[in-house]
Amino acid sequence: MIKRIFIASLVFFCGFFFTGLLQVQKAAAAEPKVKDIILATTTSTVDSGLLDVLIPKFEKETGYRVKTISAGTGQALAMGEKGEADVLLCHAPSAEKKLVDEGAVVNYQLVMHNDFVIVGPTGDPAGIKGKTSSEAFRTIADKGVIFISRGDDSGTHKKEKAVWKSIEVNPQGQKWYHESGQGMGATLLMASEKQGYTLTDRGTYLAQKANVKLDILSEGDKALLNIYHVMQVNPEKFGKVNSEGGKAFVEFMIALETQKIIGEFGKDKFGSPLFFPDAGKQM
Amino acid sequence: MSVIGEGLAEAVRLLVTLDPEVMDITLRTLQVSCTATFISVLIGIPIGTVLALKRFIGRGFTVSMVNFGMGLPPVVVGLGTWLCLTRYGPFGALGLLYTPSAMIIAQAVIASPIVAGFTIAAIQSIHPKLRLQILALGATRIQYLLLLLWEARLGILAAVIAGFGGVISEVGASMMVGGNVRGYTRVLTTATVLEVSKGRFELATALSTILLALAFCITAALSYLQQRGR
Missing domain, CATH: 3.40.190.10 (Periplasmic binding protein-like II)
Known part of the structure; x- marks a missing residue:
């Protein structure tokens, strides 16, 4: 009898594990792969909460799913250099310049500063x-x-x-x-x-x-001065990069409406904005 | 002190109001870690059984590798998995990096040696005369194995508990291969790290409390299974 209960509970647990497996796989398969964009960025855009506001808006407007990898700018740039990300949002202009010159990134755009x-x-x-x-x-x-x-x-x-x-x-x-x-x-x-x-x-x-x-x-x-740029990882250099998605994200970041949100972000909570929008300006 | 108090209150509030984001994170944590444990059971128990019963050349070395694997640092596993799964890595074509599947793979790698190691110990602690007796009673090979596993069930459940405890609490590998993507690969441990760096300690404490409660419930259920009728 005890044995039977034991086996029954074992079966139950296995079933539970399996549904978990299936659900996870389903979640992974629901959206086509090309819908994913890997955004490598600096911790400050995530820790300050700015991307929690911007990313859901971008996802809703375009249907892409953004995988935000929050790392230091060093790691983010390294990921861009190896074609492991689709789009970068960083704040180290002199180091970024090197990637632009090497042709690892394209569509290099000024976004904001603080x-x-x-x-x-x-x-x-x-x-x-x-x-x-x-x-x-x-x-x-x-x-x-x-x-x-x-x-x-x-x-x-x-x-x-x-x-x-x-x-x-x-x-x-x-x-x-x-x-x-x-x-x-x-x-x-x-x-x-x-x-x-x-x-x-x-x-x-x-x-x-x-x-x-x-x-x-x-x-x-x-x-x-702390200057943020957004840039696309060069799809011509790295064939696996999601070029459409990267382009859409760059365009979103410098769009007028997004820039307005950036300028407003944090005003209600901290009394002053955390970032100042700069798109289109010359630095 | 107030942070801890407020964190506990926040945890209760999040649980009672069924906060959708926290529920989502909790459910994902369960799915990822349970699936990983299940896979590690499928891998670890057969390996452990073979290593406990068979005598072959290189067995001692393999056993020590398993024992070494029991202490495998999750962050090393994370790095290894990350390197394998990157776009231009050996398994890049699968497109698995920064998905829950990648986290399951990494966690299964962490848990499998734990399960295998405990299984070896469990089976070897069965009295050798019992093995002879089972064989003497004319059991077939399959019956023999099933009976042995049945006799070792306490230790094997301990293996499952240890494996599960190892993966649900780990953060290094999940962070690296999952990327802590909101609504997709964010689990309780990685969310806690993020909330700390955001300075939201109450939420971080609440998430930790939920993680503890979850780990307790699962291990308590397994322990009950293990200790019933004893």
Whole structure:
């Protein structure tokens, strides 16, 4: 008897597993493959919540399904370079330029900008308030206060390295220099916990503000502009790329209506927009 | 502390109101991990049985490989699967990357050695004289195997529990090969990571609570099955 109950429950469980298998497969088969677009992007567009607003709208309008892979700009660009993504949304113009020149990406379009800011503990122990980015970085290095770096080759990390290079300081291996190796949101949390300084894009900082004990201490420096471009991975170079989908996404990002949404995004929650639309402008 | 409290309250609220996104994520977590466990049972139990009963050259090495596989880091499995499934990788033509199927593959790779390892232990812990007795009573080969598996059922259910526990809680491989795509490959673990980086700790705590509850329910059901009449 016990044996029979045991077998019955085993059959039940197997049935359960099987339905799961079938359903998953059905879900995978429901939409044709070419409907999928792989968007490789930076963590800031996802962590700030911007893409949660834009992607559903795009999917509804076009019928495509966007697979958003949120990585640092370094990984996103690498995926583009290998033809593993269809469209990229990144914020490291100088690194992107290389891909454009190599012909790995086409249809390179300016989308929006915001800016980087240097944030640190409310008391500002290093005293960088109001300084320009290079002065602030030099002060941090001189005083040896904790600085949390993304350390992940993301757009923000590239920008940070550029500032260090401009003042000819090599922070690598210094005791006060910590590399988080994580996204912007997680890095801000780490900076807050360790009472350290970090370079962040304004959007992610505003989105995280309620959770961190960090203030903006240096801002408005022209060197700290954070510029986002969208680009299609070159379908002529990589035959497996979804060129129609990539093109549709680029067009969507620079369309007037989308640009308006970008400009409005975050106003209700943070009092100021997180991104400023730029499509069509010359940078 | 308030975050934990609010997170628990949020978890209850999300469950009671049947929040569609959370329900969707939870259901997908179950489907992916249950399917992966099922596949790993299909792979792991036969392999474990053969390794427990047969004597052949290279057996010791194979067993140690299985034992090594039990501790396979999910993130390494994730990377390996990712590399195999990328568009220009060896299995790129299948177009599986960033799909639930890719997650199932990675999770099955993680769970199979666990199931196989536990199965070896379960079958080998059966008293050797029992095996002789079964054979002496004139059992056919199939009967012999079924009886052995039946006798080892406690250990084999433990194998299933361990395999399931291993995959439902893993995040590295799911994140890498699934991509955490909203409404498609987002599961409880990857959603939790995302909500933390978004700074929504209450939601992250709520998702973790649901994950714990889910893992508990499944393992409790399996444990009940294992311990009945004892």
